[in-house]
Amino acid sequence: MPIDILMPALSPTMTEGKLAKWLKQPGDEVKSGDVIAEIETDKATMEVEAVDEGKLSEILVPEGTEGVAVNTVIARLAGDGAAAAPAPAPAPVAAAPAPVAAPKAHVPATPQEPVEKDWGPTKPMTVREALREGMSLEMRADKDVFLMGEEVAQYQGAYKISQGMLDEFGPKRVIDTPITEHGFTGLAVGAAMNGLKPIVEFMTFNFAMQAIDHIINSAAKTLYMSGGQMGAQIVFRGPNGAAARVGAQHSQCYASWYAHCPGLKVVAPWSAADAKGLMRAAIRDPNPVIFLENEILYGHTFECPTSDDFILPIGKAKIERAGTDVTIIAFSIMVDTALKAAEALAEQGISAEVINLRTIRPLDIETIAASVKKTSRVVSVEEGWPFAGIGSEIIATVVENCFDWLDAPPVRVAGVDVPMPYAANLEKLALPQPNWVVEAVKKLF
Amino acid sequence: MAASPERSRKPRKNAESMDRDELLAAYGNMLLIRRFEEKAGQLYGMGLIAGFCHLYIGQEAVVVGMQHCIGEGDEVITSYRDHGHMLACGMDPKGVMAELTGRIGGYSKGKGGSMHMFSKEKGFFGGHGIVGAQVSLGTGLGFSNWYRENDRVSLTYFGEGAANQGQVYESFNLANLLKLPVVFVIENNHYAMGTSVERASASRDLSLNGVPWGMPSLSVDGMDVLAVKEAGAEAVAHCRAGKGPFLLEMKTYRYRGHSMSDPAKYRTREEVQRMRAEHDCLDAAKAKLLTLGITEAELKKLDDDVKVRVQEAADFSQTSPEPNPSELYTDVLVEG
Ligand SMILES: Cc1ncc(C[n+]2csc(CCOP(=O)(O)OP(=O)(O)O)c2C)c(N)n1
Ligand SMILES: [Mg+2]
Numbered sequence: 001m002p003i004d005i006l007m008p009a010l011s012p013t014m015t016e017g018k019l020a021k022w023l024k025q026p027g028d029e030v031k032s033g034d035v036i037a038e039i040e041t042d043k044a045t046m047e048v049e050a051v052d053e054g055k056l057s058e059i060l061v062p063e064g065t066e067g068v069a070v071n072t073v074i075a076r077l078a079g080d081g082a083a084a085a086p087a088p089a090p091a092p093v094a095a096a097p098a099p100v101a102a103p104k105a106h107v108p109a110t111p112q113e114p115v116e117k118d119w120g121p122t123k124p125m126t127v128r129e130a131l132r133e134g135m136s137l138e139m140r141a142d143k144d145v146f147l148m149g150e151e152v153a154q155y156q157g158a159y160k161i162s163q164g165m166l167d168e169f170g171p172k173r174v175i176d177t178p179i180t181e182h183g184f185t186g187l188a189v190g191a192a193m194n195g196l197k198p199i200v201e202f203m204t205f206n207f208a209m210q211a212i213d214h215i216i217n218s219a220a221k222t223l224y225m226s227g228g229q230m231g232a233q234i235v236f237r238g239p240n241g242a243a244a245r246v247g248a249q250h251s252q253c254y255a256s257w258y259a260h261c262p263g264l265k266v267v268a269p270w271s272a273a274d275a276k277g278l279m280r281a282a283i284r285d286p287n288p289v290i291f292l293e294n295e296i297l298y299g300h301t302f303e304c305p306t307s308d309d310f311i312l313p314i315g316k317a318k319i320e321r322a323g324t325d326v327t328i329i330a331f332s333i334m335v336d337t338a339l340k341a342a343e344a345l346a347e348q349g350i351s352a353e354v355i356n357l358r359t360i361r362p363l364d365i366e367t368i369a370a371s372v373k374k375t376s377r378v379v380s381v382e383e384g385w386p387f388a389g390i391g392s393e394i395i396a397t398v399v400e401n402c403f404d405w406l407d408a409p410p411v412r413v414a415g416v417d418v419p420m421p422y423a424a425n426l427e428k429l430a431l432p433q434p435n436w437v438v439e440a441v442k443k444l445f
Numbered sequence: 446m447a448a449s450p451e452r453s454r455k456p457r458k459n460a461e462s463m464d465r466d467e468l469l470a471a472y473g474n475m476l477l478i479r480r481f482e483e484k485a486g487q488l489y490g491m492g493l494i495a496g497f498c499h500l501y502i503g504q505e506a507v508v509v510g511m512q513h514c515i516g517e518g519d520e521v522i523t524s525y526r527d528h529g530h531m532l533a534c535g536m537d538p539k540g541v542m543a544e545l546t547g548r549i550g551g552y553s554k555g556k557g558g559s560m561h562m563f564s565k566e567k568g569f570f571g572g573h574g575i576v577g578a579q580v581s582l583g584t585g586l587g588f589s590n591w592y593r594e595n596d597r598v599s600l601t602y603f604g605e606g607a608a609n610q611g612q613v614y615e616s617f618n619l620a621n622l623l624k625l626p627v628v629f630v631i632e633n634n635h636y637a638m639g640t641s642v643e644r645a646s647a648s649r650d651l652s653l654n655g656v657p658w659g660m661p662s663l664s665v666d667g668m669d670v671l672a673v674k675e676a677g678a679e680a681v682a683h684c685r686a687g688k689g690p691f692l693l694e695m696k697t698y699r700y701r702g703h704s705m706s707d708p709a710k711y712r713t714r715e716e717v718q719r720m721r722a723e724h725d726c727l728d729a730a731k732a733k734l735l736t737l738g739i740t741e742a743e744l745k746k747l748d749d750d751v752k753v754r755v756q757e758a759a760d761f762s763q764t765s766p767e768p769n770p771s772e773l774y775t776d777v778l779v780e781g
Binding site: 006008009010011012014032033035041043044045046047049051070071150151154155158176178179180182183206207209210243244245246247248249250416417418419421422423424425426429430 | 646
């Protein structure tokens with residue numbers, strides 16, 4: 001009986017990939033464990049190992065083919081019958097991982113999008129490339145800047161943010177560490193106290209919990225405790241929040257944890273321009289900056305200024321979509337959710353203004369207040385938990401500053417108040433969806 | 446640094462730590478893990494399992510040999526690379542596979558996933574996603590045994606990468622200070638993701654990492670289930686006798702990538718093939734069983750039985766329904 005070889009999913013967020021190379025040809029004997037092909041995703045090149053044994057009878061997807069969807073039949077084995085386990089029956093329910101929206105250039109939602117400073121020509125760029133470019137530009141300009149973390153150098157970054165940087169900057173400036181978050185964070189803060197400008201990559205912010213003592217007690221408080229004599233010019237960066245199906249210990253938003261602490265700045269980019277512009281600002285800022293990235297956004301493409309001078313100010317929000325009836329405030333990947341909700345609301349005759357916070361601390365109260373005074377209604381959207389979340393802070397700020405302008409009580413949309421479940425259906429129920437925002441907005445009218 | 450003999454010994458070759466029947470049982474357990482993991486890899490490729498999924502293929506002798514040293518009431522705790530440990534503890538392959546697919550029939554009702562499963566009944570305390578965390582937790586399991594003055598032992602497994610975490614050494618200190626019954630098992634599979642042990646540990650002999658705290662240790666061929674059993678038995682006896690913790694460094698190897706996505710650029714294909722060809726725990730146990738008079742036919746029958754069990758688990762993992770949406774809100778706090 002012939003056995004189908006399917007395009008495998010090889011990472012939590014993979015939905016398609018390029019079939020880069022066949023290492024076996026029709027007629028070749030294949031043993032379980034043999035590498036039969038190489039596939040490429042935006043993150044990495046990976047080897048496909050055979051699970052079944054037999055003779056490769058045909059290749060259905062030629063090498064070089066891009067965009068091959070997971071589960072496509074890519075080749076067939078003439079199985080020897082007995083040894084081959086039957087392919088399991090298809091799942092009774094749709095259990096495939098929630099597909100991540102295909103990377104697409106973001107199209108401005110409305111023509112009247114307010115203009116920022118014009119930085120000249122742009123080009124499409126992924127958030128991943130933008131982060132790398134932001135770091136590389138600063139490292140070229142300032143030899144005190146260096147990058148350290150787990151797998152940042154030889155492996156080219158666990159999420160390929162630092163790809164190629166070891167080659168360019170060498171092992172003294174792109175440094176692989178053992179899995180010792182508390183230790184290497186302390187080391188980096190010490191180096192910063194002595195004038196270097198470290199960029200510390202956490203493989204994800206979940207692991208920064210092991211280092212949070214140094215981030216807060218050593219980095220955030222030193223300037224104050226030393227009466228301004230010494231501080232730490234340092235960036236702590238890495239993916240924050242939920243990826244896809246990685247469970248409770250790997251899916252958490254830390255925005256509100258860090259935003260609570262004086263002595264820290266907290267930045268959360270959404271687009272490629274945010275990523276590049278804010279990365280440069282974070283590295284140049286004389287304070288410790290927590291730089292919260294998002295794994296799902298890494299592969300998303302946006303137009304990004306190409307100017308070598310391009311930089312964005314920390315502490316300034318951006319109106320991504322102008323509107324008159326309600327203000328929706330979001331950061332990081334929730335800006336996508338907010339924009340989708342605004343689109344749906346427009347179809348129902350409600351004009352929503354969407355604010356991309358970009359920086360969480362210091363919060364851009366000016367932009368928020370100006371918008372709410374115009375729309376008189378406000379909804380905050382975040383992936384993290386509701387209790388003492390960023391939404392709580394936004395709403396307190398709005399009430400303090402715009403009480404007389406409000407036509408309805410402010411509303412928070414947040415992740416459900418439970419640890420992140422693994423099951424596909426439950427995970428989806430736990431994270432804010434555009435329709436949650438639409439429903440929240442409609443209650444205000 | 447040379448290992449001084451009384452501090453770190455290499456066990457003898459050709460340990461006779463199991464008789465024929467026990468070795469046959471151990472072989473069956475290793476085979477179950479191997480086939481289970483192969484099937485899990487397949488289901489992942491089909492999109493039925495998602496997220497992180499760390500396979501144990503290659504390392505089976507470690508957990509199976511150690512499990513043969515402990516009994517009911519003893520505790521086991523490990524990292525995210527946990528499927529083998531659960532099967533060795535006697536947890537049901539169906540419940541494990543259904544957790545991998547995120548179904549209600551899984552050990553955590555679909556809410557934990559590959560890295561987070563537990564069984565109070567079988568003494569399995571997880572499945573932990575933060576590298577090194579289980580070492581302090583496992584020390585706490587040992588503490589609870591010491592506190593209750595029973596003779597139970599905690600087996601605390603961690604990778605050679607985790608062995609660099611600071612909390613590991615805080616745990617070693619506490620464990621020997623209080624004489625806690627903890628067997629610390631370093632599963633040195635040579636790599637932490639893409640970082641080889643040489644690139645991450647200044648220590649060249651991890652079995653000596655307990656020396657500053659006066660902890661006895663052994664360095665063990667973790668690809669040989671008989672050697673594992675022999676060393677494990679000594680370590681467990683030491684703990685049960687109230688003499689405190691024991692450190693075992695198991696030299697082992699993982700054949701598959703770190704998780705499912707692994708660019709595999711940090712080691713050569715030849716290195717993997719050589720380990721598979723020359724050091725496979727199943728091959729070695731099989732050869733030994735044949736010399737003990739077990740026939741090829743008996744081994745084939747065992748293999749077929751294992752395949753049936755694994756297929757049943759795979760089927761169950763696809764027919765068990767997804768958790769009810771109301772499960773999203775359960776188990777957050779103990780009610781009442
Ligand atoms: C504190 C922490 N840092 C980083 C990670 C990401 N990570 C997961 S597994 C791993 C490698 C661990 O290697 P090792 O301890 O040797 O165990 P193995 O995977 O080889 O079994 C890393 C860096 C994590 N889960 N937790
Ligand atoms: Mg390892």
